[in-house]
Amino acid sequence: MDATINKILKDIRPQMRCERYEHTLGVMYTASALAFRYEYDPTKAMLAGVLHDCAKIYTCKDYVAECTRYGIEATAQEMALPHLLHAPLGAYYAEHKYGVTDPDILHAIRVHTLAGKDLSILDKIVYVADYIEPSRKECPALSRIRMLAFTDINKAVYAKLDNVVNYLKRSGYEVTDTTLELLDYYKKISEGEHNE
Template sequence: MLDLSQLTEKLSQNLSAKRFHHSLGVSETASDLAARYGADIDKAKLAGLLHDCGRAIPSNNLLPTAAAFGIVVSDVEHCQPVLLHAPLGACMAQTEYGITDQQILKAIALHTTGGPNLSKLEKIIYLADFIEPGRSFPGVDKLRRLAAADLDAAMIAAYDESVTYMLEQGMLIHPASIGGRNFLLLQRQKTQCK
């Protein structure tokens, strides 16, 4: 595997300047969240750096590339192929960047939709993508404050933000996002019922 500086250099050549800058921001944010919540900082930094490496694939090639990698494409992903950049990114992180750590690869694969029962690292990458310093949208500061205080509360708020945006845009909502939100809410309710 390449070292971090080599991975960073290779990524800078494969992504647009804007996407590369975003990836650096996600890497730093993920590192900070990992330190705060006791996750592996090196894994968070690496997963954050490479989370969008699948964005190097042109939009019109996402479906054929997914087929080439043997990725099963859901109806939602077929209609909104941009969602495939996450699982494709995990494949590319492995084949083109030499990443073999399954925790890192899974965090990359789930960073767009989330899902139920995410690991701490997966939550960190999902949130870091939402709140890195280059992000600017109504509510991002609230998400940043929540992420500094309560990882699961921040995840629920991020899911809410994402679902609200998709509803406003008339987009399909990936079932993994609904499943992830419901999982966290059920966990909270179970804790409150004890």
């Protein structure tokens, strides 16, 4: 394994709950498998995967305070649901604590919770890997999304977003216009209405 990734794993292992660490390993390996499929650099995908939840450590109880402390910019949506701040904070830690300078990796970590319209292939790989990794609990359509991830990544992004929106609605959470707009955007892409 890449020496940098090995070092990061050793550092985060004692700082994470067991299930979180298992999830991190799952995302890292799933991201590398998807990188093979989409002819992307597997080491970059693994690095983004291993660090995507690096802000979810025992010592970080207050994402808002940490973001304020380091002057990290967050969206209104992230401020409304502070657990989402582990994405921008994670990108900050990846750069300043683990020395990652590759903007592609930092961006993939930054957008792994809410996605966006301007996603690179690495962003999509991490976004999808986060949802389909082996320790992820069963949810509606999970096996279909796992299959789609390796056949059409845009369809997998749309399917994950659709699942997330349905979950939010079922659970009584507000679904923002930004999220609905994004859902519609990826619906059109997955139906071939946008050229990428």
